[in-house]
Amino acid sequence: AAARNPPHIAMVPTPGMGHLISLTEFAKRLVRYHNFTVTFLIPHDGNSTKSQLSILEGLPTSISYSFLPPADMSNTPADTLILTRVILTLTRSLSDLRESLRALAESTRLVALLVDLFGFPAFDLAGELGVPAYMFYSCNALSLCSILYVRKLDQKYTCESQDSPEQVQFFPGCVPVQWADMIDAVQERQTENYKRVLGMAKQYQRPAGVLVNSFVDLEPAAFKSLMQKDGEIAPIYPVGPLIRDGLEKGSSGSDLCLRWLDDQPNGSVLYVSFGSGGTLSRDQIKELAFGLEESGHRFVWVVKSPSDDSKNASFFKEQIADEPLWFLPEGFLERTKGFGMVVPSWAPQVQILSHGSTGGFLSHCGWNSVLESIINGVPIIAWPLFAEQRLNAVELTTDLKVALRVKPNDGGVVERRQISECIKRLMASEEGKMLRERVTALRFAAATAFAKDGSSTKKISELADIWNH
Ligand code: UDP
Numbered sequence: 001a002a003a004r005n006p007p008h009i010a011m012v013p014t015p016g017m018g019h020l021i022s023l024t025e026f027a028k029r030l031v032r033y034h035n036f037t038v039t040f041l042i043p044h045d046g047n048s049t050k051s052q053l054s055i056l057e058g059l060p061t062s063i064s065y066s067f068l069p070p071a072d073m074s075n076t077p078a079d080t081l082i083l084t085r086v087i088l089t090l091t092r093s094l095s096d097l098r099e100s101l102r103a104l105a106e107s108t109r110l111v112a113l114l115v116d117l118f119g120f121p122a123f124d125l126a127g128e129l130g131v132p133a134y135m136f137y138s139c140n141a142l143s144l145c146s147i148l149y150v151r152k153l154d155q156k157y158t159c160e161s162q163d164s165p166e167q168v169q170f171f172p173g174c175v176p177v178q179w180a181d182m183i184d185a186v187q188e189r190q191t192e193n194y195k196r197v198l199g200m201a202k203q204y205q206r207p208a209g210v211l212v213n214s215f216v217d218l219e220p221a222a223f224k225s226l227m228q229k230d231g232e233i234a235p236i237y238p239v240g241p242l243i244r245d246g247l248e249k250g251s252s253g254s255d256l257c258l259r260w261l262d263d264q265p266n267g268s269v270l271y272v273s274f275g276s277g278g279t280l281s282r283d284q285i286k287e288l289a290f291g292l293e294e295s296g297h298r299f300v301w302v303v304k305s306p307s308d309d310s311k312n313a314s315f316f317k318e319q320i321a322d323e324p325l326w327f328l329p330e331g332f333l334e335r336t337k338g339f340g341m342v343v344p345s346w347a348p349q350v351q352i353l354s355h356g357s358t359g360g361f362l363s364h365c366g367w368n369s370v371l372e373s374i375i376n377g378v379p380i381i382a383w384p385l386f387a388e389q390r391l392n393a394v395e396l397t398t399d400l401k402v403a404l405r406v407k408p409n410d411g412g413v414v415e416r417r418q419i420s421e422c423i424k425r426l427m428a429s430e431e432g433k434m435l436r437e438r439v440t441a442l443r444f445a446a447a448t449a450f451a452k453d454g455s456s457t458k459k460i461s462e463l464a465d466i467w468n469h
Contacts, residue, residue: 291419
C-alpha cells in the first residue's frame with residue numbers, strides 16, 4: 001500500500017533563518033511541481049523565534065513541520081561559538097530525530113533525508129533507515145570551493161595564521177581571494193571552529209548529492225570546478241536561486257514601512273540590513289546613522305540593538321521589535337524623518353527589495369540576501385560581517401561587479417564619510433548605473449535558471465526522478 005503514497009522527504013534545518021528559508025523554498029517546489037510531501041523535523045534549543053514560525057505557518061498543507069524536543073544546552077557556556085552551538089543543537093537532538101524519522105518511515109514513503117550545510121551528524125540516521133542522505137548547501141558555490149580547499153591548505157600550511165598565504169585561489173581561473181576574506185573559521189588554525197570546518201570538509205563525499213542554492217550561470221567556473229572534484233564531494237546539483245516570495249504574514253510595523261515605500265520616488269531608497277544574525281557595535285551604529293544622514297539619500301534601515309563584542313549576536317536570540325532605539329544619535333529620528341525610515345529588528349525584506357522605490361541594498365552579504373537582491377535587480381553596497389560573507393563580497397565586487405564594498409578603518413570601524421560616499425556612488429553616479437545594469441542582467445539569468453528548461457528546473461526534476469524511482 002505504501003508504494004501508492006506520494007514520495008516523502010524529511011528535511012532537517014539547523015538553527016539559522018537562512019538555513020530554514022532556503023530549505024522551505026526547495027520543499028515548496030518539490031510539492032508544487034513534483035507531487036512530493038515533506039516533513040520538517042526541527043532541532044532547536046528552546047528559543048524558536050517568531051520569524052521561524054512566520055515562515056513555517058505559511059507553508060502549504062503537504063509540508064508538515066514538527067519541533068523536536070528542545071536540545072539540552074544547559075551545560076554550554078554563554079560564550080559558546082555560534083557554529084558549535086548550531087552543531088550541538090543537532091547532535092543533542094539526534095536520538096529524538098532518530099525516533100521521528102523512524103515514525104515517518106513507517107507512516108510515509110520516505111525516500112530521502114535532506115539536511116542543511118551543518119547537518120553532517122544526521123547522515124548516520126539515514127543510513128540506519130536505508131534511505132539516502134542529501135545535503136542542501138544554502139550558500140554559494142564559491143564558498144563551497146573554499147571549504148574543500150581547506151583540506152589542501154591544511155596540508156600545505158601547518159602553522160598559525162601568520163604563515164598563511166596572502167592570497168588564495170581555490171581553482172584555476174577562480175577570483176583570487178585575500179586571506180583576510182576567507183571564512184572566519186578557516187583563518188585561525190588553533191581554534192575549535194577551524195577543526196570543525198576541516199572535519200566538515202572531509203565529509204562532503206558522504207551524502208548521495210549536494211544541492212547548492214545558486215545557479216550555473218551565476219558561478220560557472222566554481223560549479224565546473226566542483227563538478228570535477230570526484231572523490232572529494234558528492235554529485236553537485238545547482239538548484240537555485242531559491243528565495244521566498246515574501247508573502248508570509250508581517251507585523252504591523254512592517255506594513256508601515258511598505259506603505260512608506262509606496263510614497264517614495266522610483267529607485268530612490270537604500271535598504272539597509274545585516275540579516276537575521278548580524279549586529280554592529282554601538283560606535284558603528286552611530287557612524288552608520290551619521291553616514292545615512294549625511295548622504296541625504298532616502299533609506300529604510302532595519303536596526304538591531306548594538307553588540308560590542310560580537311558581530312552575530314542576534315543569531316540565536318530574537319530581538320524585541322518595540323525595544324527603544326536609545327543607541328541612535330540624539331535627534332537622528334527627527335532629523336531624518338522626511339527621508340528615512342527605521343524599522344526595529346525585522347523587516348519584510350523580500351517585499352522591500354521587490355518594491356519599485358528600492359534602488360540599492362546595503363547588505364551584510366548573507367547569501368539569501370544576495371540572491372534576493374539579484375532576483376530583484378538591486379545593486380549592493382557590501383558590508384560583510386562574519387562567516388562566509390566576506391567571500392560573498394569578493395564575488396559580488398570583483399567577479400560579478402554588482403556591488404561596491406565599504407572599507408573599515410584600521411580600528412575596524414566603517415566611518416561616516418566612507419558610508420555616505422558609498423551611498424552616493426551607488427545611488428547617484430555612473431558607477432552605480434553600471435552596477436545596476438550588471439545586476440539587471442543577472443536578474444534575467446536567474447529567471448532563466450527557473451524557466452521551463454532552465455538549468456535549475458532541470459536539476460530539481462533530475463533529483464525528483466531519482467527520489468521517486
Ligand atoms: N530577513 C528578513 N528581514 C530582516 C532580516 C532578514 O526578511 O529584517 C530575511 C532575508 O530576507 C533573508 C534571511 O532573512 O531571506 C537572511 O538570510 P541571509 O542568508 O541573508 O543572512 P543570515 O541571516 O543567514 O546572516
